[in-house]
Amino acid sequence: LASREMVPEGRKVTVQNVTFGGEKLVMIAGPCAVENEEQITKAALGVKAAGAQMLRGGAYKPRTSPYAFQGLEDEGYRLLRKAADAAGLLCVSEVVDAQDLTAAGKYCDMIQVGARNMQNFRLLREIGRSGLPVLLKNGIACTIEEWLDAAEYILSEGNQNVVLCERGIRTFETATRNTLDVSAVPVVKERSSLPIIVDPSHAAGKRSLVTPLAMAGIAAGADGIIVEVHPDPKVAMSDAAQQLTLPNFEEFMGKCRKVAAAA
Numbered sequence: 001l002a003s004r005e006m007v008p009e010g011r012k013v014t015v016q017n018v019t020f021g022g023e024k025l026v027m028i029a030g031p032c033a034v035e036n037e038e039q040i041t042k043a044a045l046g047v048k049a050a051g052a053q054m055l056r057g058g059a060y061k062p063r064t065s066p067y068a069f070q071g072l073e074d075e076g077y078r079l080l081r082k083a084a085d086a087a088g089l090l091c092v093s094e095v096v097d098a099q100d101l102t103a104a105g106k107y108c109d110m111i112q113v114g115a116r117n118m119q120n121f122r123l124l125r126e127i128g129r130s131g132l133p134v135l136l137k138n139g140i141a142c143t144i145e146e147w148l149d150a151a152e153y154i155l156s157e158g159n160q161n162v163v164l165c166e167r168g169i170r171t172f173e174t175a176t177r178n179t180l181d182v183s184a185v186p187v188v189k190e191r192s193s194l195p196i197i198v199d200p201s202h203a204a205g206k207r208s209l210v211t212p213l214a215m216a217g218i219a220a221g222a223d224g225i226i227v228e229v230h231p232d233p234k235v236a237m238s239d240a241a242q243q244l245t246l247p248n249f250e251e252f253m254g255k256c257r258k259v260a261a262a263a
């Protein structure tokens with residue numbers, strides 16, 4: 001179902017007033033995690049003013065260490081929704097367990113499956129049955145074929161609203177947190193009908209590298225970008241080194257628009 005032959009012109013995924021795979025790039029921005037009402041509201045108003053269409057913010061954080069901040073859970077979804085509504089944005093947040101799908105669906109316009117859960121097949125099937133629009137990230141050590149098979153789990157349950165997100169893969173390189181696989185964008189376009197966006201933040205791991213990676217993704221044909229933006233990254237409870245400030249994000253949007261216009 002995910003293959004290009006099934007839908008040669010490519011699929012469009014529409015979430016309310018936002019379309020992935022259409023003419024316009026979809027820009028999703030917001031903090032790594034929802035931390036409190038003031039933080040997420042500031043982020044929402046700021047990214048909206050700079051031109052984002054959707055707000056991101058983790059409520060259930062899949063952290064490498066069990067001692068790191070794990071997110072505000074359902075309260076995070078609720079605060080994300082409130083901030084998105086205040087700013088006039090749609091919102092997306094991660095689900096790490098099928099038991100949280102009901103809460104996520106109540107508060108979020110789109111749900112995210114993170115890199116660590118790309119092959120959580122029970123979760124993928126449940127999301128397929130839910131029909132909720134989903135952003136499916138690639139696993140750090142998965143092939144593109146495995147990623148498309150993961151998408152197939154969702155599609156085969158009757159949910160066609162799948163958008164892929166390239167977020168970097170693990171390689172021998174240590175200068176970046178992950179290596180952004182820019183080639184995944186044209187490969188996915190060739191083999192699959194699904195829209196694909198790029199996450200330069202989790203690939204870079206470092207603020208200064210986020211903008212050039214996003215520009216590369218857009219030049220390669222991505223349908224949008226999801227980027228981490230925090231009103232005060234130095235006090236961020238997760239991913240402090242890679243989150244853009246609001247002024248950074250304004251500049252970032254200008255550069256992304258230039259590449260999109262030239263592409």
Ligand code: PEP
Nearest residue numbers: 058114115116137167202
């Ligand atoms: C995220 O986007 O919040 C996240 C945890 O990303 P990833 O699953 O790509 O590591």
Ligand code: MN
Nearest residue numbers: 032228238239
């Ligand atoms: Mn993060």
